[in-house]
Amino acid sequence: MIRPLLATQPDWSSGLDLGLNGLPYALPVHPNLVHFTIGLFAIALIFDLIATSHGLLQPIYNLLQIKPDRAAYYDLGWWNLLAAALITFVTVAFGFFEMLLAEPPAGAVSPWGLPALETMYLHGVGGVFSLFMIVLLTIWRGLERYRWRARLRAQVSLRYGAVALLVLGFISIQAEMGAQLGGTFGLHNTAALHISQKQSVATLQTLTIPPRTVGQALSNPPANYPLPRWEFQGDRLYYGIQSVLTLPAELAQPELLTRLNDHAWSADDFSLVGDQIYLGDRPLLPAGTTGQAQLYRLQAALLSSSDP
Ligand code: HEM
Known part of the structure; x- marks a missing residue:
C-alpha cells in the first residue's frame, strides 16, 4: 500500500519541489522541534523544583536510602533551560517558514471556535512571545546562578519558579493551538488533510501532484492537493x-x-x-x-x- 503512495511523491532531491504536504521535505520540521522546546523547558523547571524542594523531599530520600546531590539537579535545570532557549530559535524559524507555505482551510473551525487563519496567526504571535519569555527566563536564571545567588545553596528563587510555571502554562496553550493547526486544520499534515477531504487510499494512489517549487508556492498560494468532494x-x-x-x-x-x-x-x-x-x-x-x-x-x- 505504501509503495504506490510513495511513487506519487515528487522528487525532493532539488530541495525545492513541494510535496503533498505543501513542504519541500517529507515531514514538517517545526512539529518535531516543538517537542524539544516544550520538553527541555518543562524538564528544566522540574529539575529546579526538585532541587528547590530538597528539604521537603528529604524523608523520601531517607526512605529510599539515597543522597541525591542538590547542585546536580540545579545543573540539570540550567543546562536544559539553556538548550530550550537555543533550540527555540530554530523551532520558531521553521514555524515561520512552514506558516508561509501553509494553506489554512476556510470554513473550518477549531474546538475553541476559531477559524484556521486566526488560529495560525495567534499561534505565530504566541510562538514569538514564548521565545521571548524563554530567553528572558534563561537570562534571569543565568544571573541568579552566576551572580545574584552564586553563594547561596538555593540557586533558584521562588519568584523565578512561579514565573517559569506561568510561562509553561502559556506554552501549553500555545501547543494546543499548534495541535489544532496540525490536527483539526491539517496544515502540512497529509493524513489529517486527506481525512478531512474524505480522500480514499485508492484516490491517493492515483494522484498526480502538479510540480511546484517553494518560490511558486510563496507567490501563488493555491493548494496543490486535490479538492474535497x-x-x-x-x-x-x-x-x-x-x-x-x-x-x-x-x-x-x-x-x-x-x-x-x-x-x-x-x-x-x-x-x-x-x-x-x-x-x-x-x-x-x-x-x-x-x-x-x-x-x-x-x-x-x-x-x-x-x-x-
Ligand atoms: C515556542 C514556540 C512554539 C511552540 C511551543 C509551538 C508548538 C506547536 C505545536 C505543538 C504544533 C503542532 C505540532 C503537531 O501537529 O504535531 C505546532 C504547529 C504549527 N506551528 Fe507552532 N509552535 C511555536 C511557535 C510557532 C511560530 C512562531 C509559528 C509561526 C510563525 C508557528 C507555526 C506553526 C505552524 C504553521 C504549525 C502547523 C504545522 C507545521 O508547521 O507544519 N509555531 N506548533
Whole structure:
C-alpha cells in the first residue's frame, strides 16, 4: 500500500519541489522541534523544583536510602533551560517558514471556535512571545546562578519558579493551538488533510501532484492537493467534512452534486442574483432556499481552494 503512495511523491532531491504536504521535505520540521522546546523547558523547571524542594523531599530520600546531590539537579535545570532557549530559535524559524507555505482551510473551525487563519496567526504571535519569555527566563536564571545567588545553596528563587510555571502554562496553550493547526486544520499534515477531504487510499494512489517549487508556492498560494468532494448526508450539504448548508429535502440532490463536483469551483463562481444563488451562469438552488448568508457559507467552504 505504501509503495504506490510513495511513487506519487515528487522528487525532493532539488530541495525545492513541494510535496503533498505543501513542504519541500517529507515531514514538517517545526512539529518535531516543538517537542524539544516544550520538553527541555518543562524538564528544566522540574529539575529546579526538585532541587528547590530538597528539604521537603528529604524523608523520601531517607526512605529510599539515597543522597541525591542538590547542585546536580540545579545543573540539570540550567543546562536544559539553556538548550530550550537555543533550540527555540530554530523551532520558531521553521514555524515561520512552514506558516508561509501553509494553506489554512476556510470554513473550518477549531474546538475553541476559531477559524484556521486566526488560529495560525495567534499561534505565530504566541510562538514569538514564548521565545521571548524563554530567553528572558534563561537570562534571569543565568544571573541568579552566576551572580545574584552564586553563594547561596538555593540557586533558584521562588519568584523565578512561579514565573517559569506561568510561562509553561502559556506554552501549553500555545501547543494546543499548534495541535489544532496540525490536527483539526491539517496544515502540512497529509493524513489529517486527506481525512478531512474524505480522500480514499485508492484516490491517493492515483494522484498526480502538479510540480511546484517553494518560490511558486510563496507567490501563488493555491493548494496543490486535490479538492474535497461535495456530498449530502441527509439534507445537509458537506464539502469534505465541512458541514455547509441544510437544503430542502425535495431538492434534486444527485443533479446538484454532479454540478458541484464536476468542476473545481472557486468561491468567486458562486454569486447572488436577486434572491437566487448562481453557480457560474446557472441558478444553483431552487427559489426560496437562497440568501446572502447561504452564499457566504458556500463561498467560505470554498475559499481555501481555487480553480486548478
Ligand atoms: C515556542 C514556540 C512554539 C511552540 C511551543 C509551538 C508548538 C506547536 C505545536 C505543538 C504544533 C503542532 C505540532 C503537531 O501537529 O504535531 C505546532 C504547529 C504549527 N506551528 Fe507552532 N509552535 C511555536 C511557535 C510557532 C511560530 C512562531 C509559528 C509561526 C510563525 C508557528 C507555526 C506553526 C505552524 C504553521 C504549525 C502547523 C504545522 C507545521 O508547521 O507544519 N509555531 N506548533
